[in-house]
Amino acid sequence: MDGGQTRFAGVMGWPVEHSKSPRLHRFWLEQLKVDGAYIPLPVSPGRLPEAIAGLPLLGFRGVNLTIPHKELVIPLCDKIDETARRIGAVNTVVVEDGVLHGTNTDAFGFIENLRQNSSWTAPAGAVVLLGAGGAARAIAVALSDNGVQDLRIVNRTRERVQSLIQSTGLKNASFVPWNERDQALDGAALVVNATSLGMQGSPNLDLNLAALPK
Known part of the structure; x- marks a missing residue:
């Protein structure tokens, strides 16, 4: 261990059991011999304000946020950086001297993982993005900033997609109704599921992949 005071962090969600963050962070804490603990924190939406406000009092260095x-x-949050402000979502809160700083690492993490683990490139074709929540906002920005010219955002409500497009300044994104999700795959080079469907404890994602290029 590094000999310092134990550092506490965690991931907040509702549910949170699906998150692999505790396992990943514990691995690196052990590898780097950091005196720390990373804890899953199941917090319902109604209890989020008091849970976030309690972080400094409980000695937490920060938390990640999921669905x-x-x-x-x-x-x-007391402060929001420009990345989180543009995306309109925060996935990381850092506590510094009792001040809650909000940021977003989802966009960077998504695009870097895509680059390292696939042969995908923006000119390959359209991208279909399922969902318009916090994770989807970050992914949409990452794809747009990396040259995607046809981003089809599939969601149940048009208003939520329009809000996403307008607030993030996307130029090449369009709304597709949820009941047309199968047709949206026609000619797509990449499909991203940013909904809770298919997660542990959630219903399966009903999606016919037949329209994807062979």
């Missing part, structure tokens, strides 16, 4: 807290946490 459904990435947008809800914004007004609870």
Whole structure:
């Protein structure tokens, strides 16, 4: 261990059991011999304000946010950086001297993982993005900033997609109704599921992949 005071961090969500963050962070804490603990924190939306406010009092260095807290946490932070402000979602809150700093690493993490683990490139064709929540906002920005010219955002409500497009300044994105999700795959080079469907404890994602290029 590094000999310092134990550092506490965690991931907040509702549910949170699906998150692999505790396992990943514990691995690196052990590898780097950091005196720390990374804890899953199941917090319902109604309890989020008091949970976030309690972080400094409990000695937490910060938390990650997962479904459904990435947008809800914004007004609870003392400061928001430009990345999180543009995306309109926060996935990381850092506590410094009692001040809650909100940022977003989802966009960077998504695009870097895509680059390292696939042969995908923006000119390959259209991208279909399922969902318009906090994670989807970050992914949409990452794809747009990396040259995607046809981003089809599939969601149940048009208003939520329009809000995403307008607030993030996307130029090449369009709304597709949820009941047309199968048709949206026609000619797509990449499909991204940013909904809770298919997660542990959630219903399966009903999607016919037949329209994808062979």
